[in-house]
Amino acid sequence: MYNDERAEPQMSGRVAFLVMGILLLMTPDLLANAVVNGGARAGELTVISQQFQKNPKRTTAQKPRIDYSRFSHHTHVGQQKLACDSCHKFPSKDWKAVRKADVAFPDVTEFPGHGSCLECHRQQFFARERPAPAICSNCHVKASPRDTTRFLFPSLGDVSDSVKQKREGVTEFAINFPHDKHVDVVGRNVPLQPGGRTGFLSVSLRQKPTETEPPEPKSCPVCHQTLQPQGKSDEEYVTKPPKNIGDAFWLKKGTFKTIPNSHAVCFTCHNTDAGIAPAPSECGACHKLALAGGSKLKTDFDPKLAQSIGITDKTILKTWSRRISSGTFRHEGGEHPNISCLSCHNVPTMNTVDMKTLAVPVRSCGGAEGCHVTATTDDGGIMNYEIDQKKKNAAFVCTKCHLTFGWEPPSENHIEAVSMPAPRAKPRS
Numbered sequence: 001m002y003n004d005e006r007a008e009p010q011m012s013g014r015v016a017f018l019v020m021g022i023l024l025l026m027t028p029d030l031l032a033n034a035v036v037n038g039g040a041r042a043g044e045l046t047v048i049s050q051q052f053q054k055n056p057k058r059t060t061a062q063k064p065r066i067d068y069s070r071f072s073h074h075t076h077v078g079q080q081k082l083a084c085d086s087c088h089k090f091p092s093k094d095w096k097a098v099r100k101a102d103v104a105f106p107d108v109t110e111f112p113g114h115g116s117c118l119e120c121h122r123q124q125f126f127a128r129e130r131p132a133p134a135i136c137s138n139c140h141v142k143a144s145p146r147d148t149t150r151f152l153f154p155s156l157g158d159v160s161d162s163v164k165q166k167r168e169g170v171t172e173f174a175i176n177f178p179h180d181k182h183v184d185v186v187g188r189n190v191p192l193q194p195g196g197r198t199g200f201l202s203v204s205l206r207q208k209p210t211e212t213e214p215p216e217p218k219s220c221p222v223c224h225q226t227l228q229p230q231g232k233s234d235e236e237y238v239t240k241p242p243k244n245i246g247d248a249f250w251l252k253k254g255t256f257k258t259i260p261n262s263h264a265v266c267f268t269c270h271n272t273d274a275g276i277a278p279a280p281s282e283c284g285a286c287h288k289l290a291l292a293g294g295s296k297l298k299t300d301f302d303p304k305l306a307q308s309i310g311i312t313d314k315t316i317l318k319t320w321s322r323r324i325s326s327g328t329f330r331h332e333g334g335e336h337p338n339i340s341c342l343s344c345h346n347v348p349t350m351n352t353v354d355m356k357t358l359a360v361p362v363r364s365c366g367g368a369e370g371c372h373v374t375a376t377t378d379d380g381g382i383m384n385y386e387i388d389q390k391k392k393n394a395a396f397v398c399t400k401c402h403l404t405f406g407w408e409p410p411s412e413n414h415i416e417a418v419s420m421p422a423p424r425a426k427p428r429s
């Protein structure tokens, strides 16, 4: 049937049979009815007729073509008002097979099934497109009769599968993790894996400082570890730098902290047994649809530079491209590991769905000892030095902390920091 010109559905087996069955049951009347009641065509017709009124020469053919290879939640959740669970089923039936027995937990591990689309997209599922209808590629790597492999569902960031490939793409969602709400979840012990691995995860985001212990939040590393640390090794750089690198920038190991890439940690508490809201099936409580074409923040990242350094690691590129304060800051660098996370990250005011609240205040570069912001330039503050240079010569580029911001005039808060180099008060705990 593959070589037949008229072979539209390139499916095999039971699924194709079922789909064909449904299609055959549809009389033209029923089909038309379903189409109009589905809302989709009705909405489209309104748009078309509006266009028609503005420009009588316009016809349906001039309507911009819809790209059915690029699923958008803005269309389905925003406009069509569909609930997450009309498509995403929790847990997926194969959750036990996807992760090894000792780390498996009930999770959403698979794409929505055909059933959640067909009501509205019968036409696209049976489109005469080669090698397969465009719509298939949202979930399938290929959809030929011989090969119906699907991508790895993206929630499985912690799973490496030798067969299923990951699909590239930018997420339409921001993660809602209210750090402040979790701060008070102190000393709660929960099983590390529901019904699986034993062991306990003691959660206390904020440790009360004691005589012997610094006010260091012990639980940050549960979710944020140093990415590719240098540790005690001699290899300082992520890739081999040119011989004459000198003081020029080249990406070093231990620059970034990780952020969670799966449900593993969240679902230790947010599972059906523990009953802590939100339940794992309430996708929308943690995944917030980012504003369509919403405010794009300026980032201190240079993709060309990353390429010339030879960075291909997806996690590094993703993290680096989100830097909005300092593209060069290295967590493992200098004294940084000895400073509390809370001196630089204003955790109580961070809102993970609003990127600009995640900026690291420039004053934290001064630290308790002055560090990069000092009383005078002679005291060695790099901020003082760079601002002096910029004043003397507007073409001077600040490269200590920045990759792209350094070309711009220094922001007001930089000048203020230098004129009042007192260390920023530590957040009260």
Ligand code: HEC
Binding pocket: 071, 072, 073, 076, 077, 082, 083, 084, 085, 086, 087, 088, 111, 112, 116, 138, 139, 154, 170, 171, 172, 173, 283, 284, 287, 288
């Ligand atoms: C009409 C069906 C449908 C509905 C409703 C739906 N999804 Fe999806 N979702 C999909 C499909 C299909 C994919 C895979 C294609 C893709 O990655 O865009 C997907 C992928 C995702 C992804 C991974 C891709 C990304 O952009 O990060 C997340 C996260 C997600 N859905 C969350 C949600 C949440 C949260 C809701 C409810 C607010 C929801 N979905 C509602 C069909 C749906």
Ligand code: HEC
Binding pocket: 038, 039, 040, 041, 044, 066, 067, 068, 069, 070, 071, 072, 073, 075, 076, 080, 082, 087, 112, 113, 116, 117, 118, 119, 120, 121, 135, 138
């Ligand atoms: C309630 C009806 C409805 C359901 C269910 C539905 N869609 Fe859609 N979808 C629409 C409408 C309406 C559009 C707007 C374009 C159009 O009219 O075809 C659309 C557009 C699309 C597009 C074009 C890009 C975009 O998102 O705007 C893709 C791809 C798509 N749908 C895939 C899917 C898949 C895959 C499923 C099942 C997981 C699904 N849809 C379920 C109504 C639906």
Ligand code: HEC
Binding pocket: 009, 010, 011, 012, 013, 015, 016, 110, 111, 112, 113, 114, 117, 124, 125, 126, 132, 133, 135, 136, 137, 138, 139, 140, 143, 148, 149, 150
């Ligand atoms: C919204 C995601 C999605 C889209 C779009 C989609 N599929 Fe699937 N497909 C699935 C899932 C999930 C399964 C597994 C269903 C199950 O095992 O219950 C599947 C199963 C299949 C199977 C059965 C073989 C197997 O691997 O289990 C065939 C054949 C198939 N799809 C073909 C297609 C074709 C052809 C298209 C496009 C016309 C398409 N699919 C579009 C998600 C999708």
Ligand code: HEC
Binding pocket: 174, 175, 177, 179, 205, 206, 217, 219, 220, 221, 222, 223, 224, 259, 260, 265, 266, 322, 341, 342, 345, 347, 352, 358
């Ligand atoms: C239970 C897991 C968890 C714990 C514990 C946790 N975080 Fe987070 N953190 C997250 C998640 C999830 C995000 C949002 C990531 C995203 O947007 O994808 C985040 C985001 C952040 C960000 C912003 C990252 C960016 O993109 O700029 C910072 C900074 C941060 N956390 C610092 C901390 C600090 C400091 C602590 C300890 C007080 C901490 N976190 C504890 C899960 C956690």
Ligand code: HEC
Binding pocket: 220, 221, 224, 255, 256, 257, 258, 259, 319, 320, 322, 323, 324, 325, 326, 327, 329, 331, 336, 337, 339, 340, 341, 342, 343, 344, 345, 358, 359, 360, 364
């Ligand atoms: C000396 C200041 C400082 C300290 C101490 C510090 N950070 Fe950061 N952190 C930063 C800066 C600067 C960034 C980059 C922010 C940006 O540009 O958006 C950052 C970024 C992050 C990010 C986002 C991922 C990345 O690397 O870009 C996370 C997560 C994070 N820090 C967690 C932590 C945790 C957890 C600790 C404590 C173990 C910590 N940080 C200690 C300054 C600091």
Ligand code: HEC
Binding pocket: 175, 176, 177, 178, 181, 182, 185, 188, 190, 203, 223, 260, 265, 266, 267, 268, 269, 270, 276, 277, 278, 285, 286
């Ligand atoms: C150690 C247990 C634990 C872990 C791990 C955990 N949470 Fe929570 N979470 C809680 C508790 C307890 C609450 C209720 C807090 C409250 O209402 O004050 C909560 C509440 C929430 C809320 C609702 C807050 C509100 O506004 O009502 C969200 C969203 C949330 N968690 C997301 C996450 C995400 C995302 C992760 C993983 C990155 C995560 N949680 C990991 C225990 C946990």
Ligand code: HEC
Binding pocket: 084, 088, 089, 090, 108, 153, 154, 155, 156, 157, 170, 171, 175, 260, 261, 262, 263, 266, 267, 270, 278, 279, 280, 281, 282, 283, 284, 285, 286, 287
């Ligand atoms: C308790 C909070 C929470 C709930 C509930 C939740 N998620 Fe997630 N989800 C996360 C966190 C945290 C991540 C990891 C951050 C990331 O990958 O961006 C994640 C990652 C994902 C990803 C990968 C996103 C990407 O672009 O790489 C998908 C897909 C996903 N979740 C789908 C779902 C679906 C579908 C549901 C509902 C059945 C759901 N999630 C429920 C917190 C949650």
Ligand code: HEC
Binding pocket: 298, 324, 325, 326, 359, 360, 361, 362, 365, 372, 382, 383, 386, 387, 390, 397, 398, 400, 401, 402, 405, 406, 407, 408, 409, 410, 411, 413, 414
């Ligand atoms: C010691 C590190 C450090 C040095 C040196 C430094 N900056 Fe910054 N810069 C930061 C941090 C941290 C932020 C984020 C602060 C914020 O947005 O509140 C920032 C933010 C910026 C921004 C973005 C502000 C915005 O609109 O979001 C610009 C532009 C900038 N710096 C320019 C400069 C210039 C020009 C110089 C040299 C005179 C310089 N910086 C030197 C740390 C530094």
